[in-house]
Amino acid sequence: xxxxxxxxxxxxxxxxxxxxxIGKMINYLMHRGQKATATQIAYDAxxxxxxxxxxxxxxxxxxxxxNAGPHTxxxxxxxxxxxxxxxxxxxxxxxxxxxLRWLLEAARSKKGAPMARRLADQxxxxxxxxxxxxxxxxxxxxxxxxxxxxxxFARTNTRPTIPTLR
Numbered sequence: 001x002x003x004x005x006x007x008x009x010x011x012x013x014x015x016x017x018x019x020x021x022i023g024k025m026i027n028y029l030m031h032r033g034q035k036a037t038a039t040q041i042a043y044d045a046x047x048x049x050x051x052x053x054x055x056x057x058x059x060x061x062x063x064x065x066x067n068a069g070p071h072t073x074x075x076x077x078x079x080x081x082x083x084x085x086x087x088x089x090x091x092x093x094x095x096x097x098x099x100l101r102w103l104l105e106a107a108r109s110k111k112g113a114p115m116a117r118r119l120a121d122q123x124x125x126x127x128x129x130x131x132x133x134x135x136x137x138x139x140x141x142x143x144x145x146x147x148x149x150x151x152x153f154a155r156t157n158t159r160p161t162i163p164t165l166r
Contacts, residue, residue, distance in 0.1 A: 016043060017058055021065065021096065028100050029119075044116030049123060064126035068133040069099035072144040079153050086154050087144035099133065106132035 014022040022042065030038035046057035053060055073094075074085040090098070103126060107118040125131030 014039070014042070016046075019058065021100075022058075022061065024096070025061075025100050025104075028104055041116045041119065044114075045119040045123065048117055048120035052120070053124060060127045061123055064103065064123045064133075065096065065099045067129050068103055068126045068131075068137055069095035070137045070140045071095070073098075073140055074144055074147060077153055077155075084150045084153050085143070085147045086150050087147055088154065099137075102133040102136050106136075 011020070011023045011027050013020050014026055026035065026038045026042050029041060046061070049055070049057040049060050070090050072087050073090050075088050076083050077086050078084075103122050104119070107115065107122045109132070110118045110121070113121075122131055122133065126133050
């Protein structure tokens with residue numbers, strides 16, 4: 001079992017909203033170290049969200065992350081010469097990472113519009129429980145449900161007790 005990371009780096013909050021999640025999204029959005037460009041794309045996307053929905057962009061963003069984040073996922077485990085896909089619960093940190101990754105992947109897959117517009121559209125769709133990222137989450141949940149029979153192969157954190165002989 002892996003030990004805990006004691007010196008994990010935490011990305012800082014963004015300038016406008018002072019949100020750690022938006023700061024992390026900007027870092028995921030960044031290519032080749034161009035953070036200023038990624039920041040501008042993110043803020044333009046939030047401006048588009050405010051124009052289209054007439055809601056606070058931070059609320060739409062939080063709702064999109066909540067709707068696109070998976071609660072269970074599959075992990076491979078080798079048992080007796082066979083590989084099984086075992087459903088596991090997703091930690092909140094990984095849930096955030098997966099939802100951001102899926103939202104940005106969905107935005108990048110669309111063509112014909114600026115990235116800020118595509119990102120805003122994906123965030124709006126995800127906040128309404130629609131879009132590619134939410135479909136991907138539902139597919140992951142369906143596969144985890146289908147493989148629920150292998151859940152007994154999941155490792156537990158408890159060690160077996162060894163009886164002492166007296």
